[in-house]
Amino acid sequence: MATSAAVSRVRQLWQTGCLKQAEEDNAVDSLYEASDVDRVLNDDDLLERYLRVATDDPNRAVEILDDCLRWRKNFGVKSITEESVQAQLAQSPVYFLEGCTDMEGRPIGVLDVAKHVKDASKLDAMKRLMVYVLERAETRLPPGQHQMCIIFNMQDTGMANADLAFIRFFIECFKLRYPDRLGLLLVYELPWLMSAVWKIIKSWLPPRALAKIRFVKRSTVQQFVAADQLAPAFGGTCLKEYRYAPGDHAREDAAAAGGSRRRAAAATGSVPPWLPSCAGRGGLLAGRSSRARWPCLPSSCGKCTCRKPRASSTPPTSRSSARACKKTRIPPPCWRPAVALPLKERNSLRLCQRKSCNG
16 A cells, blocks of 8 residues: 555656646646646545556656556547447447446456457557546446456457457556556456467566456356356346447436435435425435435424425425425425326325324
């Protein structure tokens, strides 16, 4: 584990050396992405990973870091969008299965080598696809997790799939461009015919990378990944499949952002102004699901003063009937979500009919 002093040293060396020289040459914008510069100045985890790759040598870490930052600008990493790689995503040989992890909690990515046929004319497009997938996977790592598990699916592969140029780029990505992101590489069912290719690839790998590689078969892969996290193709029981339709990623990102906002609102008590004041923490937004459904409310907040709506902030269609039962805190119809609910759940949202209720 790199110390905070070592991290600060790397940041200082890069600022006073590489960045200062670029500023003197008026070349900062042409050499670096603004977001990458900001990340170097503020993200300790990023610098720690470069230090680990450089075996805790700050000068070497700065060299690798600066080379990567310039590569990102030249390669146009920030310009790679879902639309620009849409044609490759539909039949992508490299993908991550949402929610699947190995025994260490690392997200699982799959490279179906049999789907990739060597074609020099498509090499650049495949490189851009690879970078897009890694960039997206990096931003979606679970909290506290900074590594990934990659399964090299070698089933049904032959020499036509042995694209050494693409494999070299793959190694370069995890070695220098996304350092210490690879936690485990599982080579699944390597055919005897491909053993000669592996000997060539092995010569490109440093000892640190070789220690992360395991050759597995159907009978041994579950030592590293549980059956319920593995697809049936690998002997598992997980039925998740990779499917892509144009716009899928944009919709997933929007849904994830919306879910984060809803969770934040429930945690902080920040709710829309037309909801009653008891709808925050422990109230209407505290429920069984992040979906827009009203939960069962076990008890009253005891301090609710929202029997009558605030005239200026209540939706026009709700102002005439926005009342809640003081006894049970069951929301009235005007506060129900604008989504279709099952009949049983709709019935459970009726107003309290108790005689003692003044709502």
